[in-house]
Amino acid sequence: MATKSKTPTSQFVCSICGYAAAKWLGKCPDCGNFNTMQEELVREAEASPLRKGVSTMKTRALPLKQIGYEKFDRMKSGIAEFDTVLGGGIVRGSLVLLGGDPGIGKSTLLTQVAAHLGQTKKVLYVSAEESCSQVKMRCDRLGVDSENLYLLNETCIEDVEASLGDSEVVIIDSIQAVYTETLSSAAGSVGQVRECAAKLMRIAKSNNVTFFIIGHVTKEGALAGPKVLEHIMDTVLYFEGQSEDHYRILRAVKNRFGSAQEVGVFEMTDSGIRSVSDYGELFLSETRGIAAGSAVTPSIGGNRCMNVEIQTLISRTAYGMPRRMSLGVDYNKLVVLIAVLEKRCGIPFFSSDVYVNAMGGIRLNEPSVDLAICSALASAATDTPIDKYTAVFGEVGLTGEVRSVAFTEKRVLECVKAGFKRLILPAKSLKACEKYKDKIELVPVQYVSQMMKALQFKPNA
């Protein structure tokens, strides 16, 4: 008697057009793209009445007034800046992804959090990358100890699920190192990472368990890393900084329970990670005001405002196309601002290489930094330093106009607090902060060319 063939448990689906095949293919036969076939799990469709066109609807629409909710139950992590970035603490039953470059300190941060939470709750630290003794060694180095902190060295997600018990908080270190037996692809592949994360999400939501998931960011644009998971997570945090430098920045890029603009500043020490609350001079250099090419701007990150220095360097292009390079600032923005300065202020950049860097490894995405980038570039081009106690902010349009930005008052207040004496700001923002004019000289500008005059830059010098 012929036996019934077994249904396949996985299939390969093109990540671009959705073409499905039973085996892996190098080139998608449908859309013709190479290396886009990813393994996915085939869920067996049960004999559902829906197939016969009969609805089994168990839910019904409710009027908004009748819908109630519980206030988020937030736990403190023991690290103030970490709580701030999460929006005021860890929400029970949430899924938090912590992404970052290898060696930046992800395991260190979550070990400290786990040890603190372990004082009152049962915490499980699943270490798929390091042995339990390595984690214990780190705990000893960090000087943390906890009654209810359990360590598990396991890579199979099904076994992790079986070992959860009554744990309230679970840390997975890292998602690239765990695998599910239902897929045959290697741990760390897109299919594995996505399937494991989906499994963790189901556990988190049904059992009210809080998950912290560590994910590595790869240099190639995070192919199998956190990027493919962001949509199923409640909160996505990125741990950044230069590993040679001991300061680290934690940024929320998505948060269902708080602002996604929040930034936390940490210091990496021998005894672990420490919150830095006094970051006044952190993003400023000592050569400010002496060397040409640097400008300071008050930048908003969530609920806080920080003064950040933008440094630029202009050098003659030796051969071929001039180079433009930006660190911490959007590359396209830099190219546009260079064009604006060329056209509206007559500063030639066509035969110069331009390099821009935001100090302290911070990333500036706000439009308010435009005018500061222009000031720094003009300062470098004219070899005229900007005074140490002058700050600049404002958005720059393609016609060279300076537009007002959000949180004007907050920015002015931060400059006053930091001891700045002069502030160049959009003319339209002046009204909102006139009450500070006794404390700081406010210089309104309507066009980029006025900023040039205010800072005494001479384009043809």
Ligand SMILES: Nc1ncnc2c1ncn2[C@@H]1O[C@H](COP(=O)(O)OP(=O)(O)OP(=O)(O)O)[C@@H](O)[C@H]1O
């Ligand atoms: N014995 C030590 N003394 C001082 N600092 C240490 C010591 N061991 C590690 N560190 C610091 O901890 C950092 C690594 O931290 P951690 O292992 O938490 O990073 P990670 O992001 O989890 O890395 P990985 O990608 O390997 O998992 C190192 O860059 C180093 O600065």
Ligand SMILES: [Mg+2]
């Ligand atoms: Mg680690």
